[in-house]
Amino acid sequence: HIRDQQLGLVLLINFFIATSFLIMLRIAVKSIYFMLTRRMRDVDTVRVLIYGADQNAIMAKQALENSTESKFVIVGFIDTNRGKLNSYIERKRVYHVKDLAALKDKYAIDQMIFVKDHLGSRDKKVIVERCLRLGIKVLTVPPASEWVSGRLRIQQIKNLRIEDLLQRAPIKINNDKICDDLCGKRILITGAAGSIGSEIVRQVLRYEPQMLILCDQAESPMHEIQLEIEETFSSSNVVIAIADIRNLERMHQIFNDYRPELVYHAAAYKHVPMMERNPGEAVSTNVGGTKNVADLSVLFGVKKFVMISTDKAVNPTNVMGASKRIAEIYTQSLDAQQSVHLVDTAAGVTKQVKGTRFITTRFGNVLGSNGSVIPRFTAQIAKGGPLTVTHPEITRYFMTIPEAVQLVLEAGTMGKGGEIYVFDMGKPVKIVDLARKMIQLAGLKPEKDIEIVYTGLRSGEKLYEELLSDGEKVVPTHHDKIHIARVNPLNHESAKRLVYELIALNERKNSSGVVRKMKEIVPEFISKNSPFEALDTVG
Template structure:
């Protein structure tokens, strides 16, 4: 019993000996049965010869098939099949040896040995299987008894995968889990029993909670996107039932579910939407064999662009960032995942024109994905000079170099905060949008001449993509809330009515690649971000997902931060957007600017910024972007000065 409780396994040679004792005993019993237990005649005959030969053959077959190597507590249907096979092979081999060698050579044939083998097959295989199932049942009985209180668990689904999850939980170290049953929405399965467990309807979860005190709902992580499953999860969250996920079965190590693979449901899982369908063939045609520069490549969005772009087999990916450690970590990850890829890691600041010029000259990129930017609203409100240098000057440097070096496409990652901006960060991104869009409106854009053929080279196409917050990005609200919950609270929310749009990083990047493929130049693509989410509701759900209540974790409203507004805008209104062939991507109708006017305004902005005159610099930003009205900011007084 102590061995069981300590999770120690019997040595393999002991299991082999036990198996052979059972096999030999079974053979002897079969022999006695056929001879009607005539012990005096049996023992005077050739019983020991027959038994010795069978034991020798059985040992060799069982050893060769490695029947003794499995852990008895994890015995499965595959093990049962292997035992049947081993006993059958031993019987056939023994019958052949007796029939073709022992009987003719030793002239012993005093018993119908083939009938003995038939009886032995059923007795031996049955006892070997019963021994394993009995040991397995005893192990879990002892383990459950030692683990104290048991948690009542429901498993979502009633298909083969749900059954595998049930078996895996019973075979894992989760001895204190009591599988109550399955929940499903298929009417053909409701009230049926699977492996002695009843299938309930998902609408019965609340009733089951009252009756059986359900502690957990277990669900496969790959099944989170179904509406029915989401409803079940929402019900559990509201009832205080903890929801845990297990990875797809192909990710289980050696077919066994490990306890560290069972994860608590994250708020990101609840906010996910149905998978986005993109035209991979067109994206592949656009990226395959190309030299691609990705700025901000070590950041949340940039690194995901790197991952997805590499899957389309480009000729080279140039990853540019000024953050040394994240860039190094990304390099190690990509070298492991894409060992054949050609990667060029460049530590560089996009504000430095000469450094970026050298980078373009050395690698001559054909595509540029510009994700480098300062994005934190309060931080940029306190440091407008840096927002302008990176978000405006840095973008201008890259756009100008893209034209100089005949880049085919320049795709800029923008933000919903650029729409009717109320802060420095949003306004700086809007100015960057205006500049690169104006490059497509140059009526007679000078084109470089090929030094060899003298022909005109293709004009660079500038494309902007605009979306809201991404789940799991650096500095986003969700990691901050999670950290505050782990510390016992309180959770700080700026305002009870503040809302935001959310999208996962992979789906945002998928749409970036799709928009980049469809862009002809000059467009600002708007992504469908779904429904806005109230941040306070997000906080409450995260508290419940942690198995806590509002009594355990306090929510404190700290007030809107400088530059922050209650509602982000994406220009989703039909009259302000044009649909595309992709239902989740639209083109914004925005005012267009002439290149010369934009260039003069931005040059003046950069000069004012260089002189260090902060107020005049922000005034110029407001002149370039008339809809820029500061909120909760020290720059609000400037709005009345700029008409």
């Protein structure tokens, strides 16, 4: 019996030891598992701050925390409203922007999220700059009104774009005057598939014209803008006219068929190095094509012709800029020779009416246009670099495409004819600074993650662009963003003779002769970084 009792005791002790071992083993395995998964989760999680402490910011915080797709850990809110500082919203503290550096060190902040409604605030640039200096990536989410079925999708969280950072305060325009110009009218837009032309299409359609004729030679981009119009505007009063403005017979057919009352002329070649190598094409399109559209506007009684020009037409150093300046000279001269005649209105009042009024709008680079520096930098960043900049000191003026087109429409309402309107482009931007900022906005470090390489100025390129030449003076208008450049127009007979001579030379395929003639028409045209510099040599 004693032996049986001892055996039972041994078995009982063994049971407790084995059970305890199994329990401890299970606890250890679970602890190791949770420790490893926590570490993996910590690696995957992104610690963020949300800019703003209003309802939109709170809704964004809730959406991010509740999303099964989200890896965001919300640390708190950042706000500049002193009344909200150090308060708590849904157990998350509201900090001041001055706390960013300390928060970065304490919580290893990875990202700052802006709700897009806040992007217009004047503090935005300062806060973004501070984030970039600290290595905090900046993201944006759309306001709640743009969420899909009331839910924020992770795919809607985007990197802050350089366009958002460079964007200025919204422009005020006189919609009533623009409507007087556009509502119920027949309007022709050349270059309608391009960056500027397509935005003119979008904005003009909002004013419900009687007919909108889209003219461009690029078939595929025209197809894209047609699909966009059908999806967005469901408009049946849009005519697609595939045409080259150099083809006078085809353009005559378009004017004859549709009888436009207003023309926006945006068709042009714009790339400086390409036109430097192909001066004949710059002349045939930018000069000859403009002449065709302008002459037809007079012939068919168009009320207003608005030409899109460029700051490269000022003291041009390249063929493209000189060709646009010659187009300005020709259309201005055409305006000066338009006769004023008397007509009796329906109210029985006699008033003076001028023939076609020719108006020029002149501005610099637009953000995101086809082939411009920002899409190129974006593509280079996606490939891992390097970013190519022509010169460390090169600067350019920038304006968003919608902003530029708003000012084009506004300037069109002001013009009595013959004016060259110059837009306030803000401050010039160093291209290398733009490159660095775009690298930082992508969450990378300039020179460390992505290299910046200087390639040298391209043919015809200059370091600084100008909006006025030495002989031009600027006159203010009622709009603080629009000024008038006062220039002495050439009489039409002289301008017509010079343009005919230029076109005749171009038909002989004599590039040097063509450029020499351009320099005769535009004496301030001095070539730079170009084989045509030899033509400027005296003696």
